[in-house]
Amino acid sequence: MKQLTILILALFMMQACSNSPKKKTEEKSTAKLTLTAAGATFPMPYYNMVFNQYMVKTGTQISYGGIGSGGGIRSLTDKVIDFGATDAYLTDANLQAMPAEVVHIPTVVGAVVIAYNLPGVDSLKLSNQLLEDIFMGKITKWNDPKIKENNPGLTLPEMAVTVVVRSDGSGTTHIFSDFMTKISNLWAEKVGVGKALQWPVGMGAKGNPGVAGTISQTQGAIGYIGSEFAFAQKIQTAKVQNSAGNYISASIASVSAAAQGQIPDDTRIMLTNSDNPESYPISGFTWIILYKEQNYNNRTKDQALATVTFLDWLVSADAQAEAEKVHYSPLPVAAAEKAKAILRTITFDGEALLK
């Protein structure tokens, strides 16, 4: 008798398993549309806010997984999401490797700030040379004469410099290392650009929140993080020397200034070390990436239309105005126009979705 009960139970479980996917698809067609997206953590504070607003406005729900830029690209390659998000644009080689043509939509401009934890020091200025020296491990004490020389008014403690970097691969690291490569030959030669690097010095923490937490818990620490994470935890950030020689702190205005230059039609451009004298030099676009032909993996036309409609709203003045609330800078008009033009090239079965 007992065996029979087990068997019945097992059969019942199998039945339940085979039933559930069918039920889900039925629910999907009747319920409001859900868009699935995944990728970068750097713009997440902004995305979380506007995705939520869009749901309230239109009922279209967008679930976003902050799994990193690389994860976003991989999920798009596997065709399991409606759109991905990345802080590092796909190179020509990357684009070649994708199963179909992919377009980039810039969504917002962000800054990577140099955050530090030094009690009593609130206006640190870092020249390009100092950044190289600190992140190459050549300066190990905060009262180093080189730092003093650059910051004459400050009393710097005799404290060890603890460099904190990302232990995971990250678009934030990509923006930071792109800037470092532009300002330092030594860096370009020894370290280079990438989402993950062979660091000459420093300890790693996972994710922007991890680095922010480690810096705020560690006296003498210095590291790079997405600006919102520094503002949220009230961590001090340094003024960074830009290409005109000015010391600029990351603000909505100075980050916007970095994005004012020429932007190519496919919007793939790094904004670091901009030659605008007012610009904050470690700035960058963050992008949403999606397939140009939206009919893949049995997606419906409704799903495709909802995706591009949402993205069209995301680059509109309406949504862009929200960016400042979480310390990102809105897209410059030229970039937003280009994004809209790209969205109008997106098709479903060869037919443009937006007119």
Added chain:
Amino acid sequence: MNSDKITKWVLLLSSFIILFVTGGMIFSLINGSIPAFKNFGFGFIFSNNWNPTEGKEIYGALPFISGTLITSVAALIISLPLSFSASLFLGEYFRGTKMAKVLGTMVDLLAGIPSIVYGLWGFYVLRPFLIDLGIPNQGFGIFTASIILAVMIIPYATSLSTEIIMMVPNELKEAAYSLGATKSEVIINVIVPSARSGIIASYILSFGRALGETMAVTMLIGNANVIPNGLFSTGNTMASVIANQFGEADGLKLSSLMAIGLLLFLITGIINGIGKFIIKKMA
């Protein structure tokens, strides 16, 4: 079909699922790590170069293998006196007393704490304390990670050894007492020799657990991908580098992480095998 046969088939089926899953895991790990071994050969295991920059990509597992082994061995050494005394306390000296019950519950509780909570405690409580003691690298590194690992494996070693110490036949102990042996003499000459294999096995199993521990270690070890040059230097472990880097990894890097996973799988497999062998051989 009679019910006996049905049961047999159901059981067979479910056992095969386990076999299938394990086999599939090993297969996909091997399959995934082929590019890494093809590119770097077995030098992958002995190289200490870990450079993920595009164009200069080269991967070697030695920093992580050494980090894993050093932290785990250090954790074992730190936990040994503590868990051994605790198991004697629980299994012999204060066996069955209220005190032992309270302590036993505490040990079980310790085993149930999720690893991330250990990590948080290590980060916010242990680390500042170590900084005050003057531990370099702001309290991050092999030493801190080993302490946390030790605390994490103490409950495993303790409860396993306690069980084994309690299994020592009373007749043996009573015989020793009747000959006038003191409690410590009974422990040294009767209990430890007869429970030896079980106690050793329990430490080997806890060592195996320390090898694979991820979250708490990654929060405290400093995640520097270099071979640690001392107890207080920063480093990284196999489990921690996988957890940190798989998200953005692709191509050769992903394959190298897979290969590290395979190596970790092999090392823990070997350790567990040794544990089982000792139990069998010495029991």
